[in-house]
Amino acid sequence: MTVGVAATRSPALGVIAPFFLVAPLGLVAAGLLIAGANSDSFVAVNLPRNVAITHGIVIGWLTTSIMGAAYQLGPVVMGGDLLSVRLARVQLYLHLVSVATFVWSLWEWDARWMGFAGAGLYLSLLLFALNIATALSRGKSWSYPRAFVTASTCYLVVAMTFGLTYVGTLQPEHSWFGITLGRLSAHAHLGLMGWLALTLMGVGYQLVPMFNVINRAKPRFGWAVLAITGVATALFGFAMVFDPPPQVRVPLASLLAIGPALWGIDQYLLMRSRSRRRLDIQGRATYASLLFLVTVIPLGLASALGTPLTPDGEPARWLLAYAAAGMLGWFGSMLVGNSYKILSFLIWFHRYRPLVGREPVPVASEIYNEGAATAVLVLNAITAIVLATAAVTGSMDLWRAGGLLLATTGAAHAATMLYMFLPKRARRAAETPVNRMVSQ
Amino acid sequence: MKPAEIARILSRVYDPELGVDLVSLGLVYGITVEGQKVSVLMTMTSTMCPMAEAMLDSAQTAISYQFPDADIEVVPVYDPPWHIDMADDRARDWLGVPPRSVTRAG
16 A cells, blocks of 8 residues: 655755745734724724735735645645746745735735735736646545645635736726725635635645544545535625625625534544544644634624624724634634644654654654744734724724734744754653564 | 564654654554564554655664664555554553553543
8 A cells, every 4th residue: 555645745845944934924014013003993994904914914924824835735745746846936035025015005005016016926826826736736536635725726816816806906097896895805705715714624634633643533524615615605706796785695604604614513523533632732723723713603694794783883893803713713723733733844854854763853843842832822812812802892902902912923933933943852752762572 | 683673673763743653653563574684564643644754764764774784674554554542551641542451441
């Protein structure tokens, strides 16, 4: 029987690691923008500052990290070699410059620079999609991560195309169409559900059983989650373009919630049957993300209901709470947990593997600091709770405090990942194992 | 060169993810030594383990480092599939699983 994955196909550490290390800067930028927010932040989600914050988190932190993870997992567990490792390096530089400029131009609401940066961003994500699609096409069987990431990559391109047309229509000489809240929601959900949720859910089906040593229980709803979420996202995205009333929005939002709900049940049942009873960072992050998912669904439905629940003429409040719980809580927890595991594996594989058998080498859990990683996870969770609470209660002071927490989370996340690159001692392997016979 | 010596070498090779040695985890299904030929049957905790190739390589490297002239073969085996019951109490303790005696009594 063959081994189902091929770690030797993993691109070099120098290709993957920079994606993870620079991604938290998106959190720092978003946090500082929130900390400096004016008193009108809850009036509309499409205020320049709010749009800049959202893009700092989504394309700065989440997407940049996921691109790094995809370049690692694509060749190793989802398919085959990338189209080009050099293209991945070039894409990172293009992505960084584009994201930084785009977030700045959104904050300043400078349509001209939005156009330049948006085009760069579009090109960056197309190059990523091309590279990862090549790796996916080289797979031999349809595993959950391969199928989910294939669908999510398609949604990435669709969401980006929507976004690019919005940037285009904002140019004074164009003005093709108006960007309504419904159209903004279509773009956001194509990106958040189609790209991020599908990617993270699919990868979760692979990484949760792997890291938590789950080998008897199997997911029950994996393909249903993909099908329902895929179809629901398309329907929701299409319908929202026409700014439908709550009677249409709420059923569609309910349909959109079914896939993640089934995924949450799957993950919970898998975690309950794990052999690794002592939770590590990935296990804690999985539970944290599931807890946030429980809050994201009602917040999303409340947001879809809209006006009847709108408090004090500030319609953005439910949406911002929904965004904080979803992006930072549900997605962010998963990403924090997996980033320590993926990066520590890469460091072990490239730096310590050649030394195994010759001298004691550290194990993966000695490469990152479990306590510090857990602290970042907790900080991220507190930040999500503070920001969601601030939005629901309409407290600007709490909102700004949440911004400072978010910037701190980003800085701590980057620092703890940088720490992984310091040389480590092999504490576990230095223990004297019990001598034992192995019978044939 | 005896199977016990090979087992001792493999008990110094750690699953880098779980932080437990291969022998304690019960990943080594069998060791055969015939002259200079060493054959190790080894499994993984999961067929989709990303460390699989690295661990097979590591086992081979560790043995060859101690016995440079040996003809070593490390063969992945997935039947029977690994289960936590195959791990010894040391590994179970590290993973937070009650020791076998407690499990059986329960």
